[in-house]
């Protein structure tokens with residue numbers, strides 16, 4: 001019997017890492033995740049996998065490491081000898097990157113360089129996926145954006161991702177490495193971090209409906225995003241590494257919705273008039289916002305056959321219902337369904 005393919009994931013405890021780990025385990029992979037030391041050892045998004053004795057310690061393993069610690073990452077590679085690497089780790093919040101620009105750039109930009117150098121030194125062939133972002137386009141010169149649109153980041157996060165994205169393509173061209181950039185537009189799910197606007201709204205709608213919160217304070221309601229479902233987007237990551245040639249792909253729905261649209265849809269799920277509960281606060285607006293970010297995902301559709309399956313109303317409904325269910329289970333503070 002041949003041994004299962006081996007995948008190494010950075011950022012396995014994050015939204016995308018947890019869905020990708022599930023997908024790969026379902027496909028029979030042996031999955032290794034890099035986790036950093038935190039004061040709280042409960043990693044809520046992957047706890048269900050870690051608690052499964054059929055998986056943990058056999059086809060799922062976790063290794064302590066940090067993007068800033070090249071020596072340890074190199075040691076993990078030597079031990080695991082991965083065939084596929086999915087690099088998802090890093091500070092992922094655009095707004096926060098204005099507050100912590102140095103560590104954001106260190107993790108997102110230099111962390112990726114460190115990994116590329118390690119991959120370059122591997123004896124076995126390694127396929128490398130990099131979690132790039134629509135934020136590299138920032139003040140985009142055209143809309144919708146394609147793989148050919150010029151980068152013009154509008155935040156420290158966008159700058160760091162643009163640097164890392166360009167490096168991935170330089171390493172592919174210079175060393176013939178199998179390295180792909182997935183240029184992903186915003187994708188959400190019930191596992192989205194709580195400081196992103198979709199999760200903040202879904203959680204507030206559910207808490208207000210259950211009498212646990214009185215109002216919801218938001219920044220710019222007219223801001224628009226191309227929002228997809230994380231489960232669809234991790235499938236796109238895997239598909240990129242199964243194609244015979246490495247390349248860069250936009251992953252997007254091609255539709256935008258405003259924060260206001262999200263609010264309306266979320267409060268409709270709990271049947272409440274949102275105008276009575278939502279307040280706008282200038283303090284929550286950002287120093288700069290990107291222009292109209294919307295992706296044209298034609299290349300990935302035509303080349304890999306990928307397209308999004310979840311609609312915007314389905315996404316909103318799933319997120320609000322997950323929050324309601326968590327409250328009803330009495331686990332609202334820490335749950336990740």
Ligand code: NAP
Nearest residue numbers: 011013014015016066067088089090092131133184186187
């Ligand atoms: P997320 O939920 O914030 O997860 C980030 C992951 O990175 C977590 O596992 C986190 O570990 C880990 N991490 C952060 N800093 C690290 C460090 N210094 N060393 C090791 N691990 C570190 O993000 P996500 O939504 O899953 O996104 C995955 C990737 O895609 C990110 O790189 C993000 O920037 C990018 N991306 C996301 C979107 C989106 O809409 N979600 C769109 C485009 C690109 P802890 O659990 O310990 O914090």
Ligand code: GDP
Nearest residue numbers: 094095195196197198217218219220223259284
């Ligand atoms: P981002 O696209 O990665 O920055 O994802 P976010 O979910 O953090 O923000 C999406 C958009 O919602 C941005 O244009 C924010 O300015 C806007 N927004 C409006 N109110 C809020 C808020 O209270 N929190 C966050 N995080 N974003 C908000």
